[in-house]
Amino acid sequence: MAAQYHHSLRIDADRCDGCMSCLRACPTAAVRVRKGRAITLEDRCIDCGECIRVCPRIAVLPLTDQLADLSKFDCTIAVPSPTLYAQFDAETLPGVITAALKKCGFSDVECVSSACDVAKIATEMFLNDYRGEYPLISSFCPTVVRLVQVKYPELVGQLMPVLAPREIAARDAKARKSVETGLPPERIGAVYIAPCPSKMVAILEHPGMRRSYLDTAVSISDLFQTLAAAVAHVSEPVDNLDAGETASGVGWAFLGGLPSFLPAENTLAVAGLPNLIRILDDVEKGRLRKYAYIECHACAEGCVGGPLTVEDPYVARAKTIKLMQKLPAGPAVDRRVIERRYRDEGFLMDEPLASRPLQPLDEDISRAITKMKERDRIFAGLPRIDCGACGAPTCRAFAEDIVLGGAEEGNCVFFYQRELDNRIEDLARLVQVHKSNEGGVQ
Amino acid sequence: MAAQLFESVYDVTGRDFTNAGRASTAIKDTLKRLGVPPAVVRRVAIASYEAEMNVVMYATRGRILLQVSPQDVTLEVADEGPGIENIELAMQEGYSTATQEMREMGFGAGMGLPNIRRNADEFDLTSEVRRGTRLFIRVKQAA
Numbered sequence: 147m148a149a150q151y152h153h154s155l156r157i158d159a160d161r162c163d164g165c166m167s168c169l170r171a172c173p174t175a176a177v178r179v180r181k182g183r184a185i186t187l188e189d190r191c192i193d194c195g196e197c198i199r200v201c202p203r204i205a206v207l208p209l210t211d212q213l214a215d216l217s218k219f220d221c222t223i224a225v226p227s228p229t230l231y232a233q234f235d236a237e238t239l240p241g242v243i244t245a246a247l248k249k250c251g252f253s254d255v256e257c258v259s260s261a262c263d264v265a266k267i268a269t270e271m272f273l274n275d276y277r278g279e280y281p282l283i284s285s286f287c288p289t290v291v292r293l294v295q296v297k298y299p300e301l302v303g304q305l306m307p308v309l310a311p312r313e314i315a316a317r318d319a320k321a322r323k324s325v326e327t328g329l330p331p332e333r334i335g336a337v338y339i340a341p342c343p344s345k346m347v348a349i350l351e352h353p354g355m356r357r358s359y360l361d362t363a364v365s366i367s368d369l370f371q372t373l374a375a376a377v378a379h380v381s382e383p384v385d386n387l388d389a390g391e392t393a394s395g396v397g398w399a400f401l402g403g404l405p406s407f408l409p410a411e412n413t414l415a416v417a418g419l420p421n422l423i424r425i426l427d428d429v430e431k432g433r434l435r436k437y438a439y440i441e442c443h444a445c446a447e448g449c450v451g452g453p454l455t456v457e458d459p460y461v462a463r464a465k466t467i468k469l470m471q472k473l474p475a476g477p478a479v480d481r482r483v484i485e486r487r488y489r490d491e492g493f494l495m496d497e498p499l500a501s502r503p504l505q506p507l508d509e510d511i512s513r514a515i516t517k518m519k520e521r522d523r524i525f526a527g528l529p530r531i532d533c534g535a536c537g538a539p540t541c542r543a544f545a546e547d548i549v550l551g552g553a554e555e556g557n558c559v560f561f562y563q564r565e566l567d568n569r570i571e572d573l574a575r576l577v578q579v580h581k582s583n584e585g586g587v588q
Numbered sequence: 589m590a591a592q593l594f595e596s597v598y599d600v601t602g603r604d605f606t607n608a609g610r611a612s613t614a615i616k617d618t619l620k621r622l623g624v625p626p627a628v629v630r631r632v633a634i635a636s637y638e639a640e641m642n643v644v645m646y647a648t649r650g651r652i653l654l655q656v657s658p659q660d661v662t663l664e665v666a667d668e669g670p671g672i673e674n675i676e677l678a679m680q681e682g683y684s685t686a687t688q689e690m691r692e693m694g695f696g697a698g699m700g701l702p703n704i705r706r707n708a709d710e711f712d713l714t715s716e717v718r719r720g721t722r723l724f725i726r727v728k729q730a731a
Contacts, residue, residue, distance in 0.1 A: 432637065511622060
């Protein structure tokens, strides 16, 4: 059964020169270099975008939409990631940036702060009734969801089923705009202004949802120049400078900035894939049961560290903190209203999250055992320096590729050298034998 | 056809808290690559981690033997160490001989051995005081 995967990046074969930067950076060993070009293994890729960050040739291209593509909708609502504000000087307040977004062609802008507060209350309410395994794992970062589905299939049931703030914001905005304009919701496009490519995959694949309330995503990096130019032209006095954003909402942009809504001793906040992998390994071993909730970000420092942003993550973090001091503290929502809506319309995913574990060495366990032994036998003969010259990120991955039929031992330069040395020795011996035979004849 | 069996051995060093847990991570990854069902992987992961931590906390050194067949997964954990004086007592939930230091690190709730037994279909624990402990567990792959 061939699983269908959407991915949010494409490697341009004309630009890729097979330099192996992405091969080394990929946290899930999803890249191979074959015939001098990088390719991705679809079932392993979790759309984290680390390859985009490190590619010196700009050959890894995110598949987010361009502003020009938005004409397919009669009405477009921009839903900006709170990270967007951190790309600008802290003196440039959200009201100016949202006014500039409208100048860029968006009909309207829906800020996510109040949706963040809604998600927070919904999370509290869900945890109150929850009787399953702990800890629960946050699901607002699509790469985290993908990582769990692929590498920790048994933990899928521990992903928090509360909708991400961006989805809640898009749902509310579409409903409001539909009433306002008389347009059917399907003619209204909700466009996420995204710091990373994974949000695009989340829209296409809508894990845990029958469909995404967002229609597409435009990256902060693609939009930045146009938007910065528009910001410079916002001249009229802006009447609502905070644009409905609050400190508690924009705080979601960075690790631990999500103001703790649970007792601090019950929660963990983790960012960066190597750290996440370590923590999820521990969760799988049953080690972190005493924690109720883990806030998980795939990018170092959280969304401010997204691969499709323009500002440095640490500077962006500092700017967000500065911005938070200028905004109303929040929450921007009435708790009782949210509690009623939680019961009436729900803020939870409407489909069970499915796991999509990596294909094992073989579907048949007996054959998998044979292949595993063969893999270990090959691995024992490899240099174990993970040089990458064979096109696999590690000697272990290379041994597995051989067993699975995607590579051959001769691709290893050390193996090749050894074979060559053996041939030369054989040849030398032959020459020796030949010479001594000749000597014997005389 | 000859019976298919995959074997792997993992060494565990007592008091080495820095590397504690590595063996169970490796075991779990191996089982996943073999296509062992996720629910079985999780039970083995929890049991092997508790067993590995027992070696790290109490013993001088130990060795974990993992065996995987199409029918089941077994672990044999043998260590050199103080042994267990009273196994019946050690199996009681909440009973622990953990030092203050181990409790500081979040261990010593007295749930380790009961947890291993709960996740195993077969469980055997033998010990010789001042010599060491041997734990054997089997988790079946099919119901």
